[in-house]
Amino acid sequence: MEERNELMCDESCSHNEVVEKVRADMPDDDTLYELADLFKMFGDSTRMKIMFVLMEQEMCVCDIAELLGISQSAISHQLRILKQSKLISSRREGKNIICFLADDHVRSIIDQGLSHVLE
């Protein structure tokens, strides 16, 4: 049998044995895409700032915009994305929309990243 993939290098590497084991232990593709999409939310500085603010204090849209010095429209677009990812939620209070973190994982993920960045 010994069907070889043309992409593979010569027998010098580990190959079949280990490669197959690792492949078997990998999550399915859907999970991996979900995972990447989750981290993508934290990979933009505007969204990062929004989540950081909401970690400390729920806040209306215009206050977020004012605090961060970013246009209300830009904030609104990013909030939409964050809501779609179920990371933040909002409720109406009079004229304002109050935003807040929808998931406790946000804190732990950011904290984990922060502890890396701060050495």
Place this chain on the structure above:
Amino acid sequence: MEERNELMCDESCSHNEVVEKVRADMPDDDTLYELADLFKMFGDSTRMKIMFVLMEQEMCVCDIAELLGISQSAISHQLRILKQSKLISSRREGKNIICFLADDHVRSIIDQGLSHVLE
């Protein structure tokens, strides 16, 4: 004094009091950009897959490519980015370059994300 920013909504929201406190507690901009850049590394499925593989087993470039079914060139480009971010390192062994995780934070960050994705 009472210098108001035109972006701010009316006095209905929290404003000055809370906004100023949150602003003071925010990390500086450089840290926030670093943080976003770190998470950006996890926000692409190819890089995610590479790191997932290396979490289980150090491996040469061509084996990573073969295991993931992605071209060697594409893998190489992503490895370059991951090395620049100090998330993976490599050593030469004969003709091959063996790649491995350079940072234990990688595991904890991915695990944290995974536990979110898996509910």
Place this chain on the structure above:
DNA sequence: CTTTCATGTGAACATTTGCTCATGTGTTTA
């Protein structure tokens, strides 16, 4: 009901990003 205020949203645009393709570099083997 009309106006105002807070927010949402589509289109257009400039960047960024990730891939392919061709080729370059460095190491081993014949």
Place this chain on the structure above:
DNA sequence: TAAACACATGAGCAAATGTTCACATGAAAG
């Protein structure tokens, strides 16, 4: 030394992304 192999890299390109601008929506105040 020459050929083969593993990997790196630059150019080019298509797709994704984030912002601005103009305008739509929806609740509240008059």
